[in-house]
Amino acid sequence: MRVLSENHRPAGAASGGLELLRSDCGNCFGLCCVALAFTASSDFAIDKDAGTTCPNLQQDYRCGIHTRLRPSGFQGCTGYDCFGAGQRVSQQTFGGHSWREDAGTAQQMFRVQPVMRQLHELLWYLNQALALPAARPVHREVRNLLAHTEQLAGLEPEALLELDVAAHRGVVNQVLLKVSELVRAGFPQRRKDRRGADLVGARLKGADLRGANLRGAYLIGADLRGADLRSADLIGADLRDADLRGADLRGSVFLTQGQLNTAKGDASTGLPGELARPSHW
Known part of the structure; x- marks a missing residue:
């Protein structure tokens, strides 16, 4: 497992902002409907193993019960947010090639999805931090981590699967804690x-x-x-x-x-x- 060092961060690398970190199901191959596992509960009406296609996923990668997820017993789906990781994995990491078209890369794609989601979640928090005037004293640290996290998210599938995301999250969290203290200081x-x-x-x-x-x-x-x-x-x-x-x-x-x-x-x-x-x- 590895985390790239700061020395490997490309100059000028940066995130595309919050807009690119919002879920865009129209440009995703329904990855959350296949890659993730869920258990029958108050949030999900059925059991589903990771890598198994949800029966509600249609051939066009859209959810067949999207407009009635909650009354159908799938309120857990309405609470899930991939932070835009789904469309990035689908259209960039795997170049627009679906798991249905290339069965050989399907399992790799499903394993990459949760890694990318974690990185995109960190990008969301870092972008939020940059928008907080009270956090200006640490904005330089935030920008450096934003650029580095964006670089990690742009790696090839094999490299993404080698990342120690937990270690990177720990580094980011230390700066987010500083941001939190600065924002809350006046209350x-x-x-x-x-x-x-x-x-x-x-x-x-x-x-x-x-x-x-x-x-x-x-x-x-x-x-x-x-x-x-x-x-x-x-x-x-x-x-x-x-x-x-x-x-x-x-x-x-x-x-x-x-x-x-x-x-x-x-x-x-x-x-x-x-x-x-x-x-x-």
């Missing part, structure tokens, strides 16, 4: 360190959580109606079925579309400008 609630806290079903209606550290917190089913989450660090927080109606998430740090898609909200939920209001809210 009294920053002292509320609830990193990884078990807040399942917690009653936090109307809570002042500005600048709170909620990294990796379990907020499953939590009542966050009307809560103030501005500048709170939400990286990795589990928001499944959390009630965000009327909550203010504007300026929250490292929130993703996938997290929002698993939660409950309404028209009064304040969202960061780069994220969309889920259609089921």
Whole structure:
């Protein structure tokens, strides 16, 4: 396993920004519908092994029940976000050659997909960090890591599968922690360190959580109606079925579309400008 050193980063390398990190299923070969495994549960109606095609995937690589995923028992699909990794693997890494057309590379493509998703997730966070004025003191470090991560994402399939993504994530995380501290510095609630806290079903209606550290917190089913989450660090927080109606998430740090898609909200939920209001809210 390896991580490329900073010395191998090409000059001028950079990410294409957040737009290229949004899922574009029309340019993907349905990789999440094949490469990923899922187990029958409240999120998925059936069991499916990794590398096995979901029965709902059509020949044109589109989902046959896309408009009714949630009532059909596949709400887990609506919460999944590949950060644009699917179309990159399909159209760039494998040059537009589908796993259906070239069965010899199918398994390799399926193994590359989760690696690329992790890299694209890091690119999303790094791009977000660059948009935060409070994080300006570390923007140079962020730009360097952004360029390096983009270089890694552009490697050939064989090299991608050799990467120690966990090690690279650790390096990126150290800078993201600095970003978080800088953004949350001006809020009294920053002292509320609830990193990884078990807040399942917690009653936090109307809570002042500005600048709170909620990294990796379990907020499953939590009542966050009307809560103030501005500048709170939400990286990795589990928001499944959390009630965000009327909550203010504007300026929250490292929130993703996938997290929002698993939660409950309404028209009064304040969202960061780069994220969309889920259609089921």
